[in-house]
Amino acid sequence: MADDRLTIAGREFKSRLWVGTGKYKDFAETKKAIEASGADVVTVAVRRVNITDRSKENLLDYIDPKKYTILPNTAGCYTVEDAVRYARLARAAGVSDLVKLEVIGDEQTLFPDTAGLIEAAKILIKEGFIVLPYTNDDPIVARKLVDIGCPAVMPLAAPIGSGLGIRNPYNLKIILETVKVPIIVDAGVGTASDAALAMEYGADAVLMNTAIAGAKDPIMMAEAMKYAVDAGRLAYRAGRIPRKLYATASSPIEGML
Amino acid sequence: MHVQVNGEQRTVAAGSTVAGLLKELDIRPDRVAVELNLSILDRSEFDGRNLQEGDRIEIISFIGGGQGA
Numbered sequence: 001m002a003d004d005r006l007t008i009a010g011r012e013f014k015s016r017l018w019v020g021t022g023k024y025k026d027f028a029e030t031k032k033a034i035e036a037s038g039a040d041v042v043t044v045a046v047r048r049v050n051i052t053d054r055s056k057e058n059l060l061d062y063i064d065p066k067k068y069t070i071l072p073n074t075a076g077c078y079t080v081e082d083a084v085r086y087a088r089l090a091r092a093a094g095v096s097d098l099v100k101l102e103v104i105g106d107e108q109t110l111f112p113d114t115a116g117l118i119e120a121a122k123i124l125i126k127e128g129f130i131v132l133p134y135t136n137d138d139p140i141v142a143r144k145l146v147d148i149g150c151p152a153v154m155p156l157a158a159p160i161g162s163g164l165g166i167r168n169p170y171n172l173k174i175i176l177e178t179v180k181v182p183i184i185v186d187a188g189v190g191t192a193s194d195a196a197l198a199m200e201y202g203a204d205a206v207l208m209n210t211a212i213a214g215a216k217d218p219i220m221m222a223e224a225m226k227y228a229v230d231a232g233r234l235a236y237r238a239g240r241i242p243r244k245l246y247a248t249a250s251s252p253i254e255g256m257l
Numbered sequence: 258m259h260v261q262v263n264g265e266q267r268t269v270a271a272g273s274t275v276a277g278l279l280k281e282l283d284i285r286p287d288r289v290a291v292e293l294n295l296s297i298l299d300r301s302e303f304d305g306r307n308l309q310e311g312d313r314i315e316i317i318s319f320i321g322g323g324q325g326a
Contacts, residue, residue, distance in 0.1 A: 020323020030321060045322025048263040048315065049289055051282050059319055060288055075322050089317050092290035092297045102324065110324070134324065160324040187324045209323025 004233070006204055008182050009130045009151040013069065015040045016199065017229040018184065020209025024218065027062040033212055034063065037222035041069045043100055043207065045076065046090045065095060071132070073100040074120075078113070083120040087129060099124065100154070100186075102134045110160040110187075114141045118148065125149040134186050137171040142179045152181050154207065157198060158188025161210040165194035169201065176202045192221075192228035199232025200240070258310040269308060276303040278314070289318045 006013040018041040024030040034042055042063055063070070072090030077083040080103060087099045101124065103116035112135050121131045125148060133145050137155045145153050155175055158164035165188065166172055176183055182204035189195050189208045198206050206229055215221035258271055262278070269278060275298060279286050291298045292315040298306060308314070 021321035022323040024321060027321075043323055044319040046317055047320045047322075049282075049284060049318045051263050051265070051284075051316065058285075058288060059321055070319065072319060073322060073324070075324055088297055089290045089292060089315075090319075092299070093288065093318060207324075213323070 004237070006182060008132070011069070013040055013205070014038075015226075015229075016205040016233055017195070017225055018043065018071070018205055018207040019212060019222070020207070021059060021063065022209050023213035027057055027059060029218060030059070030213075031062040033218045033222040034068070035222075036219045036226070037212065038226040039068075041071050041207075043071045043073050043209070046072055046074070046086045046093070069098070070094060070096075071098055071100050073134075074102045076104070077102060078104050078106075080116045080120045080123070083116070084123050087120075087124050088127075091129065096130075097128055098130045098132065100132045100134060112136050112156070114138065117141075118144055121145060121150055122148050132184070137168045137175065139171060139174040139178055142175045142183075146179055146181050150181070152184055152204070153179055154184045154186035156187040157185050157194065158190075160187040161214075162188050163190030163211060163214075164188055165190050166197060166201075169197075172198070172203070173201055189225075192224045195225055196228040196232035196235075199229055200235050202236050205229075258308070260308055260310070260312045260314060262314045263316055273308045274304060275306045275308065275314070278308065279303065279316070282316070284316060289316050291316055 015038050017039045019037050019039040020043045021030050074083040074086040077086055083103045103113045103120050105111045105113035117133055124131050131150050132152050133150050134154045135141055142153045157166045184205040184207055185198040185203045186207040189211045195206045212218050212222045294313050
């Protein structure tokens with residue numbers, strides 16, 4: 001797949017599977033799962049340092065920022081102000097202008113507040129951030145995000161952590177047809193076939209966390225997801241056969257007795 | 258003097274700097290961002306920035322996370 005690199009805002013990525021780093025039992029497991037997934041982009045959250053218990057290890061001791069693209073997110077932010085504040089802190093703590101922007105609408109669905117998302121994206125883009133927005137599977141919002149300068153769009157497949165797979169394949173297909181920047185399906189994947197399907201539709205990448213970290217064997221699932229994303233991508237590029245109602249023999253008639 | 262660090266009251270010596278506070282807390286400055294009274298400091302400011310009575314300091318870093326809250 002060396003000839004099929006994903007490029008966003010001038011940055012080239014080897015893997016079309018991006019992974020989160022939450023919900024693992026420890027950092028050692030996180031590291032193993034990321035290695036098994038083959039991902040070169042990993043998302044991280046921005047939080048207060050624990051100042052009372054300094055024995056706690058640092059995630060970056062396990063995930064080398066020289067080896068991986070660290071993609072900070074604004075997970076947990078419910079307002080434009082908070083999302084912008086977290087993004088600025090992430091930039092100050094890290095090494096790049098990349099941010100996965102989330103403005104969450106409510107606790108029950110964790111659906112994006114798309115009005116807030118557009119507002120926050122505008123502010124951050126003006127400040128030089130490379131904003132990768134977590135958004136709904138809404139083609140109009142996706143287009144607006146591109147219009148204001150987002151170099152990629154990250155529509156959800158289903159609610160975060162739900163494992164429901166792609167709930168609205170037709171909307172996703174419209175986004176893929178109408179939006180001319182890389183589309184990264186973010187959130188809601190449950191198992192390997194969900195990821196493969198997203199890639200077969202033509203998504204440029206898939207980002208997931210819970211589907212791997214929450215599996216009985218996260219490291220094995222990470223490997224499964226790697227194959228699923230690669231298989232889906234190859235199938236998309238190869239071009240599938242059309243669906244037909246009736247059979248078409250694949251053996252020749254000539255030469256039969 | 259008293260300052261607030263990550264939401265907790267803390268007593269620091271008069272004349273303490275941001276860099277000094279990080280050292281006291283055993284925190285590597287290259288892996289964190291520091292917000293002093295809601296404005297983010299550049300790392301180059303850590304050494305020279307003196308803390309004042311009542312300052313509110315936030316020290317943040319990256320943790321495991323994927324999506325949502």
